[in-house]
Amino acid sequence: xxxxxxxxxxxxGKTTVAVNLARSWGGPVQLLDCDVEEPNAHLxxxxxKGEEVPVFVKVPSVDEALCDGCGECGRFCEFHAxxxxxxxxxxxxxxxxxxGGCAKVCPRGAIREVDxxxxxxxxxxSGSVSLxxxxxxVGMSMAPPLVHAVRARIQGGSPAIxxxxxxxxxxxxxxxxxxxxxxxxxxxxxxxxxxLTLAVDLVRELRxxxxxxxxxxxxxxxxxHAWCRKEGVEILLEIPDDRRIAEGYARGRLLVEALxxxxxxxxxxxxxxxxxxxxxx
Amino acid sequence: xxxxxxxSGESLEAPLDSRFxxxxxxxxxxxxxRQARVVDNGASRASSQGAGIQAADSVVRAGAGAVxxxxxxxxxxxxxxxxxxxxxxxxxxxxxxALDMYRSxxxxxxxxxDVAGHxx
Ligand code: SF4
Ligand code: SF4
Numbered sequence: 208x209x210x211x212x213x214x215x216x217x218x219x220g221k222t223t224v225a226v227n228l229a230r231s232w233g234g235p236v237q238l239l240d241c242d243v244e245e246p247n248a249h250l251x252x253x254x255x256k257g258e259e260v261p262v263f264v265k266v267p268s269v270d271e272a273l274c275d276g277c278g279e280c281g282r283f284c285e286f287h288a289x290x291x292x293x294x295x296x297x298x299x300x301x302x303x304x305x306x307g308g309c310a311k312v313c314p315r316g317a318i319r320e321v322d323x324x325x326x327x328x329x330x331x332x333s334g335s336v337s338l339x340x341x342x343x344x345v346g347m348s349m350a351p352p353l354v355h356a357v358r359a360r361i362q363g364g365s366p367a368i369x370x371x372x373x374x375x376x377x378x379x380x381x382x383x384x385x386x387x388x389x390x391x392x393x394x395x396x397x398x399x400x401x402x403l404t405l406a407v408d409l410v411r412e413l414r415x416x417x418x419x420x421x422x423x424x425x426x427x428x429x430x431x432h433a434w435c436r437k438e439g440v441e442i443l444l445e446i447p448d449d450r451r452i453a454e455g456y457a458r459g460r461l462l463v464e465a466l467x468x469x470x471x472x473x474x475x476x477x478x479x480x481x482x483x484x485x486x487x488x
Numbered sequence: 489x490x491x492x493x494x495x496s497g498e499s500l501e502a503p504l505d506s507r508f509x510x511x512x513x514x515x516x517x518x519x520x521x522r523q524a525r526v527v528d529n530g531a532s533r534a535s536s537q538g539a540g541i542q543a544a545d546s547v548v549r550a551g552a553g554a555v556x557x558x559x560x561x562x563x564x565x566x567x568x569x570x571x572x573x574x575x576x577x578x579x580x581x582x583x584x585x586a587l588d589m590y591r592s593x594x595x596x597x598x599x600x601x602d603v604a605g606h607x608x
Contacts, residue, residue: 281545287538290545292570299563302538348537 208366208484209386213410214393215402217373220422220446221392224476225370226251227462228390229336231473235365240340241382242372243326243353249340250459254333262341262356263322264349266300267309273317280309280318301347326353330360337365350378358382366481375409383410387484389417390443390476395427400434407440416483418443420476441483444476490518491590492552493583498526500584506558509533509540515583516550525550540564548573556586560598 212225226248229238240248267280267289276294284290288302289309300323310318326343341357343350350372358381361367371382383389389410393403403419410417418441421431426448435442446452446469455465463470494511495502505511514527527550532542540560544567547555554574568575576595580586589595 287535287541287545290541290567292545292548292567293572295570297567297570299538299541299566302541302563 208388208481209361209369210366210480210484211369211371211383211386211389211415213371213379213383213389213391213406214373215375215391215404215406216398219373219392219394219399219402220420221373222247222251222370223422223446223452223456223462224390224392224420224444225368227469227473228476229338229368230334230461230463231470232335232366232368232477233474235335235337237361237365237367238336238338239357239361239367239369240338241354241357241369241378243341243343243350243357243378244372246340246342248370249331249338251461252331252333252336252338254331254336254338257329257331259327259329259342261324261327262353263324264303264305264352265307265320266303266305266323267298267318268321269296269298270317270319271295273315274313275315275317277314279312279314283308283312301349304349305352325349328353328356328360350376351381354378354381375405379409380413383413383415386415388480389415390420390480391417392420392422393431394423395421395425395429395431397427397430399427400431403431404434407438418479418483420444420446422446423448443479444472446472489520489553490516490551491554491556491587492516492527492547492550493586494529494555494557495583497583500524500582500587502583504556504558504578504580504583504586506579508555508557508560508564509543511543511557514543514547514550514552516547516552517583517587538563541567544568544571554590556590556595565598 214221240246278291280289281291286302288299290297325347328341330339339360341353372378391406393399424445492514494505494508495515496505496512517524532539540563544564548571556576556578560575575598577598578586
């Protein structure tokens with residue numbers, strides 16, 4: 208079973224839900240931190256740092272001796288990852304989607320594909336949680352291939368929880384695709400609702416079953432609840448607005464460890480998700 | 489020589505737009521003929537990534553020898569630099585003021601990108 212935790216924007220408590228859900232699952236569980244631009248689940252879960260395995264993508268490399276500056280490659284690339292200025296192409300590896308197209312259209316055979324490192328994948332263990340995280344190298348902007356590399360570490364057997372990047376970008380889509388259930392985390396505020404509706408549009412487009420976790424209930428108003436009722440969206444869990452939660456988060460502590468009274472909430476969330484997916488938790 | 493100004497309007501009275509890649513237009517001013525022409529930067533603005541690169545590419549195509557803008561990101565700078573186009577930072581209110589500053593030699597040439605890209 209694969210469960211993704213996502214939110215329309217950052218700072219809603221997505222990581223809090225992901226790490227505490229993983230810790231409360233009861234039994235071995237895999238947590239995949241797919242927020243490769245800013246992985247942070249390990250800050251809460253701890254565990255020995257594991258081996259970092261580099262991840263590469265293919266990017267073009269131009270042989271200037273063969274290139275005549277015709278500009279075909281630059282005209283082809285819709286990502287502006289290769290641009291011909293004057294008579295010589297400039298490659299921006301961080302923008303390249305590794306489609307191989309420029310090498311194919313080059314009439315002079317001047318483009319070769321070479322490996323470019325985009326980041327690393329690391330797996331570490333913290334109690335019953337096996338945590339895999341991706342970390343993108345500075346200056347890179349191609350997150351989806353790294354997300355795929357993180358997902359490739361998923362092993363059958365134990366459930367996998369995928370912590371998605373915030374937002375609705377293509378790395379979010381790469382995380383959500385082919386999961387069994389999506390948990391959308393939001394806050395009961397006008398901004399929270401706005402970002403939630405964008406996230407809901409995305410998961411509906413991907414045809415994935417989903418439910419909502421409302422964080423900081425009591426801090427805002429009831430518009431998220433009203434909207435969910437109207438749309439027939441299930442609210443899986445409500446986390447109250449408790450100052451102690453933010454304090455624990457700031458200190459990098461797991462909510463269920465700092466405030467054990469919240470353990471039941473996350474155990475019940477695990478149970479609800481398992482029931483929705485149709486497996487025993 | 490032609491100078492490209494990032495702008496949100498289509499005349500010398502228009503505001504100088506602060507960001508090179510996301511500016512709505514470039515006003516290309518020919519110092520020799522004193523003629524101005526406007527290049528639409530709409531396609532660059534619409535692209536989620538690589539706006540600066542695309543914008544730089546259109547400025548190169550327009551035959552500019554210098555760019556005057558408030559902020560030019562690293563990728564755009566790299567393209568402009570490769571094309572031998574000088575980049576001048578300027579915080580003037582309008583394109584006309586920026587042009588006067590350029591003419592009087594008040595502008596400082598940018599030697600590196602002053603705005604970090606998305607993740608750089
Ligand atoms: S491989 Fe594809 S995305 Fe990369 S530079 Fe070539 S055409 Fe552009
Ligand atoms: S298509 Fe090939 S020959 Fe033409 S500019 Fe690109 S690399 Fe050079």
